[in-house]
Amino acid sequence: MQVTYRDRKWEFDQTMQVRALLKALDILPENVLVVRNGQLVTEDQHLRQGDEVKIVAVVSGG
Amino acid sequence: MKCRRCAQPAAYNMRQHKLALCGDHYIEWFRQQTARTLHKYRMFTPEERVLVAVSGGKDSLALWEVLLALGYQADGLYINLGIDGGCDYSAQSQAKSAAFAAAHPAARLIVVDIAATYGETVPEVARRRRKDNRPCAVCGLIKRHEMNRIAHTEGYDVLATGHNLDDEAAVLFGNVLHWQAGYLKRQAPVLPADGEGLARKVKPFCRFYERDTAAYTLLQEIDYIYDECPFSRGATSLRHKETLAQMEHRAPGTKLHFYVGFVKAKQEGLFCLDEDRSSDLHPCTQCGQPTTAPGLCAFCRLWARPGV
Numbered sequence: 001m002q003v004t005y006r007d008r009k010w011e012f013d014q015t016m017q018v019r020a021l022l023k024a025l026d027i028l029p030e031n032v033l034v035v036r037n038g039q040l041v042t043e044d045q046h047l048r049q050g051d052e053v054k055i056v057a058v059v060s061g062g
Numbered sequence: 063m064k065c066r067r068c069a070q071p072a073a074y075n076m077r078q079h080k081l082a083l084c085g086d087h088y089i090e091w092f093r094q095q096t097a098r099t100l101h102k103y104r105m106f107t108p109e110e111r112v113l114v115a116v117s118g119g120k121d122s123l124a125l126w127e128v129l130l131a132l133g134y135q136a137d138g139l140y141i142n143l144g145i146d147g148g149c150d151y152s153a154q155s156q157a158k159s160a161a162f163a164a165a166h167p168a169a170r171l172i173v174v175d176i177a178a179t180y181g182e183t184v185p186e187v188a189r190r191r192r193k194d195n196r197p198c199a200v201c202g203l204i205k206r207h208e209m210n211r212i213a214h215t216e217g218y219d220v221l222a223t224g225h226n227l228d229d230e231a232a233v234l235f236g237n238v239l240h241w242q243a244g245y246l247k248r249q250a251p252v253l254p255a256d257g258e259g260l261a262r263k264v265k266p267f268c269r270f271y272e273r274d275t276a277a278y279t280l281l282q283e284i285d286y287i288y289d290e291c292p293f294s295r296g297a298t299s300l301r302h303k304e305t306l307a308q309m310e311h312r313a314p315g316t317k318l319h320f321y322v323g324f325v326k327a328k329q330e331g332l333f334c335l336d337e338d339r340s341s342d343l344h345p346c347t348q349c350g351q352p353t354t355a356p357g358l359c360a361f362c363r364l365w366a367r368p369g370v
Contacts (some may be wrong), residue, residue, distance in 0.1 A: 030307045033074075033276055040073045040083060040280055042063045058276035058304055060119055060290055061229055 001047050005032075005055035012047075019043040021053070031059050074277045077314035077350040085281045092278045096128045096266055105253040105264040110219035113261075115209050116162075116171070118155030118287040120279040121224030123162050125267055127284055129222070130168055136222070137170040138163060141208050143201060144176055144183025147292025155287045162284065172216065174208050180365055185293075187364055199291055200364065206359040213261035220255075225265040228272040231321045233301040246333045251325060259345065259352050268325075271317065272303075293307060 003010045003021065012021070018034045018041055034041055035054040047053055063072040065084035072082035079185055083091055099262070106112055112129060116122040116138040129136035140159040145151045156173065163171035177183045181191070184204055188197030213221045230249070237245045255262035279286055294300065309316045327333070344350040346359035353359035358366065 028079060028307050030273065030310050033273065033280060035280065038186050040085065041291050042075045044063045045071075056276065056280065057288075058120075058273045059228070059233075059300065059307075060121070060272065061294060061297070061299060061303075 001049060001051040001053055003053045003055065013049070015046055015048045017043065018045050018047060020031060021047060022055075025055075027055065034059055066138065071212075073281065076271070076274065078271065078310075079315075079320045088277065089281055092270075092274065093128055093131060095269065096125075097132055099251070099266050099269050100132075100152075100264075103264070105222075105252055105266060106134075106220045106262075108134060110135070111217065113209070113213050113216070113218035113221050114138050115205070115221060115223045116140050116159045117224075118158035119224070120284070120286045121226055121229075121267060121272070121275045123158070123224075123284050123286050124275050124279045124282070125222060125224040126162065127166070127282060128278075129266070130166055135356055137172065137218070138217075139172045139174070139209060140210050141205055142173060142175040142177075143185075143204070144186060145291060145293065149289050149292065151287075151289060151292055153204065154289070158285060158287045165216050172212060176204060182365075191364060196293060198348070203360055203364070207351060207359075210259070210261050211349070214259060218261070220262045222264050222266055224267055224275070226267045226272045226275050227317060227321050228303055228306070229299075230265070230268050230319045231306055232299045234321060234324055235302045235306060236298060243333070245278075249324075250328060251319065256343065256352065259350065260343075269322065295316075 001012050003012060005027070006027065010025070019042065021027050022032070022043075023033070029043055033056045035056060036045065036047060036051050039043075063075055063082045063345060064070065065072045065087055067087040068084060070084045073085040074088050075082040112134055114122065114126045114129065114136050115301060116126055118140070126136060126138050138159060139266045140156055142152050142156050161166060163169045177186075184197050184201045188200040209221050228229055237249065253263040261337050306317050306320075341353050345351070345358050346353045346362055348362040349359060351359055351361070
């Protein structure tokens with residue numbers, strides 16, 4: 001699966017849960033949303049080969 | 063994880079509420095919660111005209127969309143600050159706001175261009191006045207003045223901003239760390255109008271996490287500007303947000319209890335001594351807006367250039 005976050009990209013071969021992906025990338029779940037193939041998904045969902053995964057940062061302001 | 067309402071797969075989970083919902087039920091819940099907050103804090107009535115301060119970002123556009131969906135008379139105000147930051151930031155954010163208005167026939171967008179109106183962009187006036195490249199304080203001053211000015215000249219009853227719970231909790235955290243008693247007294251979901259010219263200000267999203275408003279915006283496919291203001295990098299409030307996010311991760315609901323507990327404590331009398339500041343205010347000799355300073359207000363002093 002291909003994962004994008006801000007202007008970075010990763011490729012993962014193995015199936016994993018959303019929460020495991022965020023942990024692997026050292027991203028706090030509180031700071032992002034995860035979109036799989038255009039659909040918002042919860043942390044327990046599985047991400048598989050061929051999925052396009054977009055991690056959306058939610059923190060704004062200054 | 064399944065939707066609490068219909069048992070379909072959940073799209074969004076709120077650990078602070080122990081509540082997971084599918085997309086349709088989340089949208090319904092989000093609008094109901096907004097309506098409850100409007101009612102709980104007596105922000106405004108359906109008869110009143112609301113001016114929504116929009117930045118092109120997720121929170122303000124979501125707020126505008128929800129108020130329209132709930133049937134309120136809500137128009138938008140976009141203030142073009144003239145910030146480029148290498149990404150044409152103001153032009154991009156204005157385009158997002160204009161696109162939203164164009165897609166919603168009931169929505170009217172008022173645009174104020176600071177450079178066209180006053181002769182300088184916000185970064186330019188900040189450099190001239192403060193001799194640095196970080197215009198956040200000047201920017202806040204200009205936005206507050208212009209929001210108040212337009213609310214009065216265009217006859218709006220109330221000014222609504224998209225501040226969410228994370229914004230409020232970060233400000234509260236900073237004010238507590240430094241025991242800013244004056245700021246603590248003035249932080250609230252509703253800042254009442256004062257007869258001398260300050261518009262009522264309300265924050266209908268003050269009980270939503272930033273993540274909640276982002277989820278709503280995504281599910282409703284509202285197109286917003288993802289880029290942050292280039293001047294916000296390294297801001298203290300972002301560091302406070304990060305600290306609070308770490309605490310929330312370990313103990314869901316921490317941010318909610320921190321902010322809501324503060325608001326409740328204020329309603330019960332904490333931090334409310336000497337609340338009435340109206341006697342300290344008088345009209346600016348140039349623009350007429352209330353100020354505690356003698357003569358010109360801080361906004362008008364920004365543009366007063368000796369010898370020009």
